[in-house]
Amino acid sequence: MHNDQPIGIFDSGIGGTSIWKEIHHLLPNEKTIYLADSKNAPYGQKSKEEIIALSIKNTELLLKMNCKLIVVACNTATTNAIRELREKYDVPFIGIEPAIKPAATHSKTQIIGILATQGTLNSELFNKTTEKYQDTKIIEQVGHGLVQLIENGDINSPEMTQLLTSYLAPMIEANIDYLVLGCSHYPYLIPQIKKILPEHIHIIDSGEAVAKQTQKILQEKIGFSSAEKTEPIFYTNTDSKVLSKILENKYTVEKIDF
Known part of the structure; x- marks a missing residue:
């Protein structure tokens, strides 16, 4: 079973790239779209309602980009909003919580x-x-x-x-x-x-466990990409320099408003 739609990943900024790296390492053929919501970082000081609203905003953007699965690469968003996200959308969600x-x-x-x-x-x-x-x-x-x-x-x-x-x-x-x-x-x-x-x-940390869970969900429910190799896509809503630097300037980072 093949499914060439991308995997969507979001975080309250650049930190979730630590999760993205583990996913990309384990599943190099999967197309990934990463959202860095740095404009609203950190989520950890916000109310539960604000965290849910931001998580919904990020999810809807990734769904518009046709993502087949969404990784909530943020502990705060997972622990405060993943239940609401799973109730609201049909797409599978993988969360990250402290190990x-x-x-x-x-x-x-x-x-x-x-x-x-x-x-x-x-x-x-x-x-x-x-x-x-x-x-x-x-x-x-x-x-x-x-x-x-x-x-x-x-x-x-x-x-x-x-x-x-x-x-x-x-x-x-x-x-x-x-x-x-x-x-x-x-x-x-x-x-x-x-x-x-x-x-x-x-x-x-939780990165490797999240990557393995992503692999498991693709295997059991959604299907792997048939692509040989794909270029990951990174979006941020602030200056792209820090995100580019943490990715060792290996990938293009695009600034968009979201």
Whole structure:
């Protein structure tokens, strides 16, 4: 079964490209369309109603572009809006939520840390997930300011190092052995985080799991592309330079208003 329609991916900015990279790596023949809603980043400080409205706006644009499946490459949008999106549209949605399960399952100290946005940590879906792991102590930390710095291209700035150190120090002190990255922007901070964390602390993000789930849905329900190779399409609604830079200037990024 073949289906040559594109896969749509959206995020509150450039962070979801960490998810896109995993999908593109696993499914290189699939055409992908990526929306960076940087104008409205970060979603983590917005109300649930605002997050749902923005997620609907992004979804409708991707549906106009004939997408066969939509990946919500944003933890905040997934945890606050995916239920509404699934109720409203027929297209399959794949969400991204913090990888609490593998961290809690493999933790030896039974203490794990999660770095995420306010919107994710406050969400009903996140709280339902954490309730399943009563035996594990979960240390939550809101990553205030991290998304803005990443969106501005300041990944390796002294300000970023200072913020990360202040967020991670209490977790190290509490003896975590797993750190869960609960925002699709944060994998870009892994080199910085590794400099701060002791070597025995494992870092987990959701990218690979999302790519595998995308593959599974295509296989079981929708069909793979018959194309040999396709060029991904990237759209942003702000200056395209930061998105181009994070993609190592390998792809064309188009600025459109949405």
